[in-house]
Amino acid sequence: MSKSILVTGGAGYIGSHTVLQLLLGGYKTVVIDNLDNSSEIAIKRVQELASQYGPNLSFHKVDLRDKPAIEEIFRSNKFEAVIHFAGLKAVGESVQKPLMYFNNNLIGTITLLEVMAAHGCKRLVFSSSATVYGWPKEVPCTEEFPLSAANPYGRTKLFIEEICRDVRSSDSEWKIILLRYFNPVGAHSSGHIGEDPRGIPNNLMPFVQQVAVGRRPALTVYGTDYATKDGTGVRDYIHVVDLADGHIAALQKLSDPSVGCEVYNLGTGKGTSVLEMVAAFEKASGKKIPLVMSGRRPGDAEIVYAATEKAERELKWKAKYGIEEMCRDQWNWASKNPYGYEGIPESNCH
Numbered sequence: 394m395s396k397s398i399l400v401t402g403g404a405g406y407i408g409s410h411t412v413l414q415l416l417l418g419g420y421k422t423v424v425i426d427n428l429d430n431s432s433e434i435a436i437k438r439v440q441e442l443a444s445q446y447g448p449n450l451s452f453h454k455v456d457l458r459d460k461p462a463i464e465e466i467f468r469s470n471k472f473e474a475v476i477h478f479a480g481l482k483a484v485g486e487s488v489q490k491p492l493m494y495f496n497n498n499l500i501g502t503i504t505l506l507e508v509m510a511a512h513g514c515k516r517l518v519f520s521s522s523a524t525v526y527g528w529p530k531e532v533p534c535t536e537e538f539p540l541s542a543a544n545p546y547g548r549t550k551l552f553i554e555e556i557c558r559d560v561r562s563s564d565s566e567w568k569i570i571l572l573r574y575f576n577p578v579g580a581h582s583s584g585h586i587g588e589d590p591r592g593i594p595n596n597l598m599p600f601v602q603q604v605a606v607g608r609r610p611a612l613t614v615y616g617t618d619y620a621t622k623d624g625t626g627v628r629d630y631i632h633v634v635d636l637a638d639g640h641i642a643a644l645q646k647l648s649d650p651s652v653g654c655e656v657y658n659l660g661t662g663k664g665t666s667v668l669e670m671v672a673a674f675e676k677a678s679g680k681k682i683p684l685v686m687s688g689r690r691p692g693d694a695e696i697v698y699a700a701t702e703k704a705e706r707e708l709k710w711k712a713k714y715g716i717e718e719m720c721r722d723q724w725n726w727a728s729k730n731p732y733g734y735e736g737i738p739e740s741n742c743h
Contacts, residue, residue: 458497517568
């Protein structure tokens with residue numbers, strides 16, 4: 394019987410890429426997703442890309458807060474471990490609707506942990522975020538940095554980390570790995586799965602991509618007077634396939650007897666400015682990206698990039714791809730799917 398993994402939020406951007414890597418790695422995978430910010434088409438495409446491993450994927454449209462439905466899934470499967478991606482993730486929206494974020498992200502996670510405990514499945518990989526470092530005083534960010542959150546979305550990640558630490562302290566059978574992602578970009582090299590944000594994107598690359606395919610007239614660059622090489626903010630961009638492979642490495646690490654509740658950064662350890670990223674995308678796509686220079690956004694940090702030594706040492710994982718590959722794969726996805734999975738301009742959607 395091959396090992397069965399439950400993936401929450403598996404139809405989303407990072408989830409779908411991780412599910413594909415799991416299938417290709419020989420894992421049976423059960424995905425639950427409420428499709429709030431994702432598409433079932435992603436699941437179908439993952440199945441196609443996994444070819445002979447496609448039948449090892451099953452999908453349930455379920456909200457994590459629906460405890461009876463989650464119970465039922467645990468009753469009918471024996472899970473080796475859970476990878477937990479499900480959650481709302483728009484910073485701006487979280488400031489406007491904090492209760493919606495706390496309700497969805499915290500109650501969803503607590504329900505999941507309760508059901509896992511009841512069914513004796515006590516191995517978890519959690520999708521955390523570099524946002525838990527707040528505005529770091531220095532770079533690179535190591536896993537030991539003080540934690541703070543600058544917005545309700547970040548607070549949900551921070552609270553969930555704390556909940557995981559407390560759960561592990563209360564019961565040493567739990568093995569939990571918290572993965573703090575930096576800035577995921579790119580897409581699978583096939584161009585069949587990628588990032589498809591609903592509404593207004595929250596991150597740089599989907600914006601760049603939408604300008605390149607003609608959905609938006611220009612890219613707004615927030616902050617041109619930072620103390621960086623070209624005045625624009627610097628971030629650690631990581632290829633989504635590298636990130637997905639980091640989850641497989643974390644899953645394998647859970648069988649190490651020494652694991653309690655561990656934290657790892659997943660990034661490249663290199664900072665790239667907004668303008669460098671735009672230039673790399675222009676080169677990959679052959680498209681000019683018109684820019685509108687604007688003031689800094691409140692709450693944006695100047696320079697953030699990861700210290701990656703701990704993941705390299707303990708997970709035996711290291712990011713392989715640079716910004717050229719990230720932009721090439723992002724453009725391949727965008728040019729094949731200019732309007733994302735549903736393939737229709739928003740103006741025609743009601």
